[in-house]
Amino acid sequence: MKYTTLPLTDIKVSKICLGTMTFGEQNNEVEGHQQMDYALAQGVNFFDTAELYSVPARPETYGATEKIIGSWFKKTGNRDKVVLASKIAGSGPYTSHIRNTGFSKEAISEAIDRSLQRLQTDYIDLYQLHWPERPVNCFGLRDFPYQLESSWQDNFADVLTTLDDFIKQGKIRHIGLSNESPWGTMRYLQESNVKNLPRMITIQNAYSLLHRTYEAGLSEISMRENIGLLAYSPLAFGVLTDKYLNNNTENSRVNLFPSFCGRYTTAQSKQAIKKYAAIAQKHNLTLAQLSLAFVNQLPFVTSNIIGATKMSQLKENIGSINIELSQEIIDEINAIHTLMPNPAA
Numbered sequence: 001m002k003y004t005t006l007p008l009t010d011i012k013v014s015k016i017c018l019g020t021m022t023f024g025e026q027n028n029e030v031e032g033h034q035q036m037d038y039a040l041a042q043g044v045n046f047f048d049t050a051e052l053y054s055v056p057a058r059p060e061t062y063g064a065t066e067k068i069i070g071s072w073f074k075k076t077g078n079r080d081k082v083v084l085a086s087k088i089a090g091s092g093p094y095t096s097h098i099r100n101t102g103f104s105k106e107a108i109s110e111a112i113d114r115s116l117q118r119l120q121t122d123y124i125d126l127y128q129l130h131w132p133e134r135p136v137n138c139f140g141l142r143d144f145p146y147q148l149e150s151s152w153q154d155n156f157a158d159v160l161t162t163l164d165d166f167i168k169q170g171k172i173r174h175i176g177l178s179n180e181s182p183w184g185t186m187r188y189l190q191e192s193n194v195k196n197l198p199r200m201i202t203i204q205n206a207y208s209l210l211h212r213t214y215e216a217g218l219s220e221i222s223m224r225e226n227i228g229l230l231a232y233s234p235l236a237f238g239v240l241t242d243k244y245l246n247n248n249t250e251n252s253r254v255n256l257f258p259s260f261c262g263r264y265t266t267a268q269s270k271q272a273i274k275k276y277a278a279i280a281q282k283h284n285l286t287l288a289q290l291s292l293a294f295v296n297q298l299p300f301v302t303s304n305i306i307g308a309t310k311m312s313q314l315k316e317n318i319g320s321i322n323i324e325l326s327q328e329i330i331d332e333i334n335a336i337h338t339l340m341p342n343p344a345a
């Protein structure tokens with residue numbers, strides 16, 4: 001395994017982070033425990049979860065993933081071997097049935113206490129805001145209908161002040177963003193600087209060969225402001241794997257939950273996938289290896305959050321850390337990107 005530190009801290013984290021959002025839906029407790037045992041044995045010491053997991057989010061499975069992680073901590077005593085990231089759900093169309101209280105002091109307090117209970121721990125290393133409260137164009141829509149007159153009020157400093165309180169109580173150690181835009185990220189950093197409040201140290205956003213919009217504005221912020229990307233969905237929900245070329249997709253996320261996966265299955269995405277697959281084949285790599293190795297080597301990525309439903313997938317994905325892409329391969333990837341930029345955005 002390769003390691004780095006969480007920005008502005010001395011907390012050592014693996015460059016591969018274990019995503020857990022399938023635990024409680026596609027994976028049961030036993031399978032979740034197996035994945036965590038294997039990942040830890042391979043040197044993966046960084047796990048990501050959220051109060052709303054498993055996915056697709058349903059009221060019945062709210063908190064299911066955290067419970068599975070909690071029962072593993074209890075069974076194994078491994079809490080101190082893991083750097084644990086979780087999130088409070090943002091209010092909004094995706095999760096209105098789970099949390100519509102936004103990031104008020106009461107909401108954050110309730111979310112942290114419930115997560116700690118389910119996780120059977122007394123601290124979370126990295127606590128993230130899953131979505132901004134305001135409407136944000138995090139998936140790269142054209143002509144996004146910004147609602148400047150919406151009921152959302154600028155509360156960046158209030159949210160940081162509340163989170164500071166929980167850092168001081170020891171319930172969370174550091175804070176991060178997710179699905180955030182350049183504007184929102186800079187507003188948080190500005191408030192931290194001006195008001196001497198804790199600083200967001202990571203941004204967890206989508207990044208894959210099919211969705212590289214992070215490079216347009218946020219990557220510069222990552223590099224200059226030292227706020228690292230935790231790249232999620234690096235296989236674009238699994239479509240950047242050979243099984244989609246071979247039509248071997250029974251019980252896969254895309255088939256089970258088609259409405260959850262729409263942007264990765266457009267005609268443009270399918271065309272791009274074939275082109276990336278050809279590069280992988282030419283260089284004797286699987287498409288998953290190529291896709292993950294590309295994310296692993298990006299200078300603005302702190303850690304690559306992988307996901308798996310089968311142990312064979314988990315092995316392949318963690319193994320991507322040992323694959324070095326030559327400049328020739330990176331140039332070939334970038335040539336496809338120039339032709340077909342961000343088909344899933």
Ligand SMILES: NC(=O)c1ccc[n+]([C@@H]2O[C@H](COP(=O)([O-])OP(=O)(O)OC[C@H]3O[C@@H](n4cnc5c(N)ncnc54)[C@H](OP(=O)(O)O)[C@@H]3O)[C@@H](O)[C@H]2O)c1
Binds near residue numbers: 022048049
């Ligand atoms: N902050 C956010 O809003 C957000 C959003 C999404 C994810 N995340 C985080 O990022 C983590 C990873 O996201 P993700 O699950 O979407 O990642 P992903 O890498 O894009 O997709 C993972 C899925 O692809 C399939 N797969 C994985 N490896 C494979 C392989 N080697 N061969 C064939 N199929 C393979 C599996 O699904 P099937 O077996 O069903 O095909 C697996 O569950 C999540 O667990 C979560 O922690 C965060």
